[in-house]
Amino acid sequence: METLKPGTALFTGPSGAVLRDAAGELFAIALSDEAIGGVRAALTRADAPVPPELAAFDHAGHLGPRPTWPVGRRTVAVLSDHRPEISDALRRAGAKPVVLPPDADLDAVLDARPAALCAWHDGPAPERWVEFDALAGHGIGWQRISREGRHVLLEPIGVSHRDVRARRLAAAGSGHRHLAAYWAGEHAVLGDETPDPAELLLVAALAAKDLARWATGVPASGNSLTPDVVPAHRRLRVLDLDTGAIADHPVLPVPASAP
Known part of the structure; x- marks a missing residue:
């Protein structure tokens, strides 16, 4: 199951989904409620299907576990x-x-x-x-x-x-x-x-x-x-x-x- 990078949050704002990235910046997410629902499910349930929109989060560097000591x-x-x-x-x-x-x-x-x-x-x-x-x-x-x-x-x-x-x-x-x-x-x-x-x-x-x-x-x-x-x-x-x-x-x- 994919996870958000530590410090990142996906939440509901006044006019739709909002992302706080690991650097503390806030972004409005231009996705439909259905697509956001699929992303939320993929991030919280191991048995949920992986929606194509999740790849955009990965490409932007918002996914990944906490770094561990090599x-x-x-x-x-x-x-x-x-x-x-x-x-x-x-x-x-x-x-x-x-x-x-x-x-x-x-x-x-x-x-x-x-x-x-x-x-x-x-x-x-x-x-x-x-x-x-x-x-x-x-x-x-x-x-x-x-x-x-x-x-x-x-x-x-x-x-x-x-x-x-x-x-x-x-x-x-x-x-x-x-x-x-x-x-x-x-x-x-x-x-x-x-x-x-x-x-x-x-x-x-x-x-x-x-x-x-x-x-x-x-x-x-x-x-x-x-x-x-x-x-x-x-x-x-x-x-x-x-x-x-x-x-x-x-x-x-x-x-x-x-x-």
Whole structure:
């Protein structure tokens, strides 16, 4: 039995059938009541005949099941400071997380043979994460989540950690030395900034969603409800834990310098 794509709805409007597509757009359907009745039956009953009008819905991309995590990409290695939230969220999303020690090196990750590595650090990103940039050469996705004060940063899977650091230092302008010193964390006195359980669940859900989009390869596209969508593999996402606000920043790899 065919089904409408998740987020799509076929309903009766003031002057006939209306379709809300998965992007949130509304369209009047120019079909007779009889034809719409046949479409509704085919979408709700396994024993109903398939009317020819249903092909138009399929051709327009309104039919299909929810994407699931591909079997070949289900194994995800996790470095998570001994916190279970990331692993639990990945498991619920359809992945098969394999937890590694926080001090695991590149060889240990490769030995696990994952499709991707997800690293979470409750503080500024460790510089040693640069070591794992080599995973891209092995066809392994490389996701990083870190926290700076009350801001969580979800780095783009398609851009190396080294390049994200370089882009952020360049964007800091004359303050780049202060940012580098903050990352180093020497003699730092901190306020109470640790995420609470609800905030950790939010971070984990966002991280799992990004990896799921990467695993399924479903492209991101903007629409009237979310017009400024940036693909997760090219986007640095900043989550403000105090307000729940999310800011997405496009990030491109740093070109190789000429000799």
